[in-house]
Amino acid sequence: MRRTIHIGTRGSKLALWQANWVQSQLQKQSPQTSIQIVIIKTKGDKILDVPLAKVGGKGLFVKEIEEALLDGRIDLAVHSMKDMPADLPAGLSIGAIPPREKSQDVLVSRFGRLAHMPKGARIGTSSLRRAAQLLWARPDIQIEPLRGNLDTRLRKLDAGNMDAIVLAAAGIRRLGLAHRISEYLSMDVMLPAAGQGALCIETRTDDGEIAKLIGPLDDADTRAVVLGERACLHRLGGSCQVPIAAHGQIASGAYTLHGLVAEPDGTRILRSQLSGLVADTREIGNNLAKTLMEQGAEAIIAKLQDEDK
Secondary structure, eight states, X not given: OOSEEEEEEOOSHHHHHHHHHHHHHHHHHOTTSEEEEEEOOOHHHHOOSSOHHHHOSSXXXXXXXXXXXXXXXXXXXXXXXXXXXXXXXXXXXXEEOOOOOOOOEEEEESSSSXXXXXXXXXXXXXXXXXXXXXXXXXTTSEEEOOOSOHHHHHHHHHTTSOSEXXXXXXXXXXXXOGGGOSEEOOTTTOOOOTTTTOEEEEEETTOHHHHHHHGGGOOHHHHHHHHHHHHHHHHHTOOTTSOEEEEEEEETTEEEEEEEEEOTTSSOEEEEEEEEEGGGHHHHHHHHHHHHIIIIIHHHHHHHHHHHO
């Protein structure tokens, strides 16, 4: 094993928690190896005054880290799986997917549950997926653009700039802030993003040494579930410009995948689900995407992509 291993990550508290967790797990396996964390600023970190859907492009939170991985400045990268584009650059692969945290979205609110919020309440999010589903459930609310890391978003809520915000359960739990959660949003109300709650350890495809080191961190069930979600996302051509959700689970030896495509204003939501063998999660993801496209998702996606040009 090489003398020093470099882990690439973003610099937010959550990203560093994730990278430090991976570092600690690897250090247990190879205590004689020096494992260092390298912070890399991404385009998504630099542009904070524009909604993600308006920034454009794929890989807003991973591209610069992947470039460092490809040119050898780092040996592996730790990402939030939901930030990973459907397509990976040539030469890179998903080396390991550790056990998943809770995948739901949560509401952090000054009024408690979503159903208890007053008419016209202001809810902060810059996710088209979240905004569309919120507006479908509560057409009376106002969506307030909200960017920044988790601490920044909570501060804006506490300052009274809005009445509630929507966050991923995984992030707020990992940072020890679960006491701030007002409600775990039901999957019927808020279907999560593909890969939400899971980590992605990305490596160079030809680096067998690193592959062997991170291999024990891979969780077979989480990998199967997440790759099915990502297959659906890939087939739909998903990006942050389109409200798309995909969430799978394994129960009683079967895999069930739920998918969603919506109009950004929440006036139309297409949902479907498909079940099958755990060994076939990627095929299930592809087939679910085809079903959604036949229902009208293809037209929604094409329209949004044309508007973005």
